[in-house]
Amino acid sequence: MAYIPPHMRHTKDPQRPSPVPEMIVPKFNRKLNLGSSKHNADISGKIVYADPAIHRWFICGLDNDSSSPSVRFVEFSDDPVEHKKSTTINLARDNDKLCGNTSRSPWESIAENVWPDVLSACNIVKNEMEEKPTMVARFGHHLFRESDILSLENAKEGQVAESALSPLRRCFYTGVPPTYMGKIVNEVVPKIGVGFVENKDIYHVKLSDGTRQITCKCTVELNSVRHMVADMLCVHKNLDLRLALCSKSTLSALSDDEMNSIRILINSAIPDPEVKGGLRWPMGKSYSGDYTIVGVWHNEFKSYKSPSLKLKVRNVDRFIFKTGTGEATIEINLKLRRLVSEIQDGEIDTDSIYNGFNDNLRLIWDHFLSWES
Template sequence: MAYLPPYKRHPSSTACAPTPNPPSPSLSSSLRSLSLSSPRGRGRRPRPSNKIIHATGCVSRWSPLPHFSLFPEDGDGDGDGEEPTLRLEPFPCEPIERKTGAKPLVLVASSPGQGSSGSTAAAVATIADRFLPDLLAAAERAKAGYVTKEEELVKLSLVARVGKVLFQSQPNGSPVSLETLRQATKAGEDGTKSQLHKLFYTNVPSECLDDMEQSMVKKMALEFDSSKEHYHVKVWFYNAPTQSNYDLVFDKYQSDSTMSCKCTVDENGSLSIHKVSVPLSNHASASDSSMMTPFVQVEWNQVRHLVEDISCLFKDLDLRLMLCTERILKTLDSEVENALKSLVSSAVIDPDVKGGLRWPLGKESIGDRFSIVGVWHTNYKAFRNESLRLKLRHADRFDHRSSTGEVSNEVTFKLIGMSRRLEDDDPEETSLKKMLESSVQMVWDNALNYKIAP
């Protein structure tokens, strides 16, 4: 049966299921003991973590564009005057509302005229001047902190994403205010850590993806690259071996991690781990077949080294620039490989469940070390030129840990030209700055103008 994305299904199949009544305490205890049974002699097994991995020294900050200094200090007017003003407004976001019971907030500005937003050239220069020094430093930390291993292929990946920067109440329960945001911006400028509770929401309307495919791809002179459907099976690996020599905040305190298997449907309709050919080394060319090797596509968690979120106040969408390390396993231990293949082959493809996959009772884990923690079903189209790859993706996700799912449409630019340059021993700053400015301008002019507002 062909996959039917949730937004195209009959309403009866996409309606939210009613929240079930909680099981009795005795049943809850039994289920908990089954799912978290302690390995003999080793104490209780910890719960799978869903934390994003940040490398030690990772810079993660937020700023508005234009800067706060261009707005009145009280900043909460109705925008009827000549000067632009700022305000925080509730933003409808069902996944967050389901978790917190409240709408997150988005920063918006009144715009009395087009000229108040500044020119594209000024915006691009501001972003590049701020981001590039930290990018170079983060790339050097990433390369210095990793010792090459034969079983792993490690790549730096610089991406730009579009969406909305959303704010939530602080961890101590205090509400978000314009003064809170001003303090967070100042902390980012000073290189200190703020307590700002934010997230970058990447879901855009499906019409946005259609419009980008039909118009933006032509404006950006991109050529069609590929169109694929994948299932991503997220497997929690308890007592995982040391993954790398990164000093990770996450791996530093617990010996578990998450592996992601990219899967496809084979000819007989069953799921199997996708095989991919990648360069044997970080510097090998993808066009040189003699330097390529095929293996199943299994990856460790990505590691973030730099995250720059920008609220683009006179655009419809906001911008995230992010540097990560991708860690692809070229060889697998026999125990790990057999476990992953067993978990994947046990999956039942079901378009009527979130994530598109389900497992028969008892088949979603193997022993005390491997268990399914999430699934994604993705369909995407990719377009590219020599320096940039655009991916328009529809993703249907389900998290087994929280029993929650989410469907999203996402726009991601992989800055492949800059990623390759950053791998060099001594990347040339002037050429990198030109490449960064060119990429940011392309995104600024073409990808941030789709209306998505509260």
């Protein structure tokens, strides 16, 4: 008998009821308008970027007194793609705008380099969408392909320019170890002034009609769209940093037939802790009308909040049906709550907003990028 992976196994009883908990049955909200759909839609489960979108990449924290600083690459065994084993490559700086080779602190360099893009992206979104976007800091590792790193090792005299790393194919992996999560909850939360808000256990079901991908939780939303991303490889830190300006649009322009198809799919879901994503569908029940299940996310998270920050600590179990891949990770997200509103409202002078942004980056640099292994 052929082996059937757990996520592809289905019940033998076609009449088996689907004990769907109330939390995963969406209560559709049709009051909000559909925002701009001007973005590069991707129905495969990948991230969606706006058109246009801004994407920058920097190296931060290089020693100012070193003429040839080093960056060390290590094998990342948890990722299925092969990455380079331990090696050290000397970098020659060739661009003064990078977040190194300056007399300023790393967070001041990040703020100066990223700030023009933050202003530009906020203003573009303000003119195109009714919903306010959010600025989120994420923490993880930049992963490079082993073949790309091998080519850098062979560079003349073991030195490569910082800009040589920029075009390499890479991904930002947001999974962090349990020890880091423990540090954030037990040490960082009391220091940064955020208070506990709630625990949540939510399923996000990803659907596609062939032209767009949507997410069902308590409302029907288009996938999150990224308008600006700034990636920082943080030398001498345990983790790297990503700043992203993202927006979501709640769908209200769905026909009765579309809404009925979505309800059928959600009501057919069967909770199953043995499969990736925590939900499965009976044979032939993963599509209805024009809609098809393309992925499922099981999120268990705690959130903490202050007037200026919102911290989310979560365990995420994902599964993408098209690729047949999934993983369970621990992730930490920090939302800069005031930043976008202050920029778009125009009631506070830009210098004051910039100073607040700089303070947020210092907090991130001091508390979120390192921990004791």
